[in-house]
Amino acid sequence: MAEIVLDRIEKRFADGTQAVRPTDLTIRDGELFILVGPSGCGKSTLLKIIVGLERPTAGEIRVAGEAVTGRDPKDRNMAMVFQSYALYPHMTVRENMAFPLKLAKLNPAEIAARVKEAAEILELGELLERKPAALSGGQRQRVAMGRAIVRHPAAFLLDEPLSNLDAKLRVQMRTELARLQRRLGTTTVYVTHDQTEAMTLGDRIAVLRKGEIQQVGSPRELYQCPANIFVAGFIGSPAMNFVPAEIDGDRLILPMTEIPLPDALRGRLSARTREVIVGIRPERFTDAARSGGCAGVFSAGVEVVEWLGADLYVHFDVRAHTGGRLGALQQELELDAGHAGRLRLVARVGTDSRVQEGGALGLCVDPGGVLLFDAETGGRLDTGSA
Amino acid sequence: MKPGSSLLDTLFWRAGGLLVLVYALLPVAWILSLSLKPAADLNDKHFVPGELSLEHYQAVFVDAQFPAAVWNSIGIAAISTALSVLLAMFAAYAIVRLRFRGRALILGAALSIAMFPPVAVIGPLFNLWRTLGLYDTWPGLILPYMTFTLPLAIWTLSAFFREIPWDLDKAARVDGATPLQAFRHVIVPLAAPGVFTAAILVFIFAWNDFLFAAALTSTNDARTVPAAIAFFTGSSRFELPTGSIAAASVVVTVPVILVVLVFQRRIVAGLTAGAVKG
Numbered sequence: 001m002a003e004i005v006l007d008r009i010e011k012r013f014a015d016g017t018q019a020v021r022p023t024d025l026t027i028r029d030g031e032l033f034i035l036v037g038p039s040g041c042g043k044s045t046l047l048k049i050i051v052g053l054e055r056p057t058a059g060e061i062r063v064a065g066e067a068v069t070g071r072d073p074k075d076r077n078m079a080m081v082f083q084s085y086a087l088y089p090h091m092t093v094r095e096n097m098a099f100p101l102k103l104a105k106l107n108p109a110e111i112a113a114r115v116k117e118a119a120e121i122l123e124l125g126e127l128l129e130r131k132p133a134a135l136s137g138g139q140r141q142r143v144a145m146g147r148a149i150v151r152h153p154a155a156f157l158l159d160e161p162l163s164n165l166d167a168k169l170r171v172q173m174r175t176e177l178a179r180l181q182r183r184l185g186t187t188t189v190y191v192t193h194d195q196t197e198a199m200t201l202g203d204r205i206a207v208l209r210k211g212e213i214q215q216v217g218s219p220r221e222l223y224q225c226p227a228n229i230f231v232a233g234f235i236g237s238p239a240m241n242f243v244p245a246e247i248d249g250d251r252l253i254l255p256m257t258e259i260p261l262p263d264a265l266r267g268r269l270s271a272r273t274r275e276v277i278v279g280i281r282p283e284r285f286t287d288a289a290r291s292g293g294c295a296g297v298f299s300a301g302v303e304v305v306e307w308l309g310a311d312l313y314v315h316f317d318v319r320a321h322t323g324g325r326l327g328a329l330q331q332e333l334e335l336d337a338g339h340a341g342r343l344r345l346v347a348r349v350g351t352d353s354r355v356q357e358g359g360a361l362g363l364c365v366d367p368g369g370v371l372l373f374d375a376e377t378g379g380r381l382d383t384g385s386a
Numbered sequence: 387m388k389p390g391s392s393l394l395d396t397l398f399w400r401a402g403g404l405l406v407l408v409y410a411l412l413p414v415a416w417i418l419s420l421s422l423k424p425a426a427d428l429n430d431k432h433f434v435p436g437e438l439s440l441e442h443y444q445a446v447f448v449d450a451q452f453p454a455a456v457w458n459s460i461g462i463a464a465i466s467t468a469l470s471v472l473l474a475m476f477a478a479y480a481i482v483r484l485r486f487r488g489r490a491l492i493l494g495a496a497l498s499i500a501m502f503p504p505v506a507v508i509g510p511l512f513n514l515w516r517t518l519g520l521y522d523t524w525p526g527l528i529l530p531y532m533t534f535t536l537p538l539a540i541w542t543l544s545a546f547f548r549e550i551p552w553d554l555d556k557a558a559r560v561d562g563a564t565p566l567q568a569f570r571h572v573i574v575p576l577a578a579p580g581v582f583t584a585a586i587l588v589f590i591f592a593w594n595d596f597l598f599a600a601a602l603t604s605t606n607d608a609r610t611v612p613a614a615i616a617f618f619t620g621s622s623r624f625e626l627p628t629g630s631i632a633a634a635s636v637v638v639t640v641p642v643i644l645v646v647l648v649f650q651r652r653i654v655a656g657l658t659a660g661a662v663k664g
């Protein structure tokens with residue numbers, strides 16, 4: 001049980017690449033903290049620095065107020081679950097779970113009791129005498145968890161623990177992990193590249209990009225008030241739509257329509273800000289036929305319709321300039337950016353909408369639901385809630 | 387593939403395997419046959435002995451030099467194997483896991499030692515050993531055996547270590563193991579097939595070596611079996627000790643076969659299965 005504090009942590013590899021830029025981060029006692037970001041953003045490196053498998057180039061790590069920066073991993077009392085599970089293949093499930101306790105020189109009775117307790121929590125009772133090779137993916141995952149919890153560690157560190165499971169099992173294990181963490185109340189740092197996992201699991205989330213923390217906040221904060229265009233595009237599925245726009249007085253001119261600038265924004269934008277990037281979540285579009293008197297009605301040429309039962313996603317193209325900052329961002333986020341001169345957008349509409357592929361659909365934009373980003377820096381221009 | 391051709395395939399491989407086996411084992415069988423023939427029948431030109439006799443076996447063990455040589459052989463080969471494999475384990479682990487300057491150089495240098503013709507060092511080694519007092523002693527043979535088997539052992543073991551997922555070392559370290567504990571409890575058990583493979587190779591080299599043993603020993607103190615056999619004499623100077631040589635050869639082959647059989651059971655492929663992923 002411990003609070004983990006990263007104080008100006010920095011990591012530069014021998015070849016000069018900066019894996020982690022100076023980072024301050026406080027992981028509160030007992031919380032489930034998520035590090036999320038695209039591959040190569042430094043999230044795993046940060047985790048290895050916390051557990052001690054990597055030494056930071058600069059900065060200090062404190063666990064429960066105690067500096068542990070130079071301490072060997074074995075002396076940090078942290079348990080880690082690896083993406084590959086890293087079970088010892090020559091040991092049975094029981095021996096795997098007892099291994100850290102044997103190293104800690106606990107007496108055999110205590111070891112047996114702790115392994116039994118962990119096996120009960122994780123429902124591993126019948127598998128104790130098996131070797132890892134005879135287990136399924138989900139069972140291996142549970143054994144890896146078991147090996148972590150028997151130690152009653154100060155913190156759990158999970159490095160993409162679910163990414164080797166199939167989709168259905170992943171959802172199931174996700175719930176189990178969250179329940180287990182709440183039950184044990186142990187500080188947990190969870191690394192993932194999957195924003196859905198981050199949003200559903202985390203108390204708080206840190207979004208990383210290129211070794212730098214973009215924003216730290218609760219899932220709701222990240223979704224509703226992203227600090228910049230990267231967080232906005234990374235969090236949420238389907239991803240937020242981005243379109244270039246111009247501010248003309250109190251009007252916002254989008255490629256497909258124009259809407260009044262939200263009142264909250266008018267005073268705040270400096271006079272010279274004219275070109276902006278507008279972010280619109282798919283649910284901020286509405287079917288014009290279903291809602292009377294909405295702003296910025298335009299007709300969208302429907303390309304693809306995805307019907308998911310409760311939701312209906314409409315994909316449509318908009319003619320717009322796609323280069324510059326917007327194009328670079330979309331490449332980085334691996335979004336379907338559309339082809340030159342056209343932007344591909346997604347709208348979520350009610351399932352009662354009568355929409356057909358190849359047809360046209362009248363859509364309008366909720367002016368209060370758009371986010372404005374600086375066209376150069378990608379930072380948020382408005383700070384009001386979306 | 388058609389069923390007919392697969393049958394032909396099987397036949398081809400079976401027959402081929404049998405041919406190789408007969409070719410390789412024929413001399414061994416011949417020596418076995420010679421060792422069991424009475425002295426008078428040695429030149430009777432029959433493959434199967436007409437009459438079985440153990441007189442040659444009795445003869446080799448009555449002579450004091452053979453039991454001494456067997457003892458020397460066992461001791462020297464076992465110590466060489468143990469030391470060589472132990473050193474090679476540490477060296478291979480360092481080469482595979484640690485990033486340090488000259489890794490490639492060490493592997494290359496090790497390989498070049500293995501390419502060096504042993505006969506080229508015999509002369510200088512003879513003089514050196516006499517000066518250092520290592521001539522005709524166990525260490526005098528153990529040292530060259532280790533030198534010439536270490537490269538092979540390091541190469542074999544580093545191939546096995548490379549197969550062990552690095553996550554396992556890290557997991558052990560996080561689980562509270564010192565680097566040495568992680569090595570002993572996790573890496574070595576998983577590399578066991580490699581350790582045994584290396585051990586067999588080193589043991590056979592040390593056990594069968596004639597060159598060093600003949601040149602660097604002179605008495606029963608350190609002379610090993612291959613050298614001792616060369617010093618066998620017949621009962622008179624007009625008689626070749628063929629029967630005794632055959633019997634001695636059979637006797638010294640038995641430990642090697644035993645070692646291989648015992649270790650071979652440990653060489654279970656796929657021991658690392660289930661460590662990582664599905």
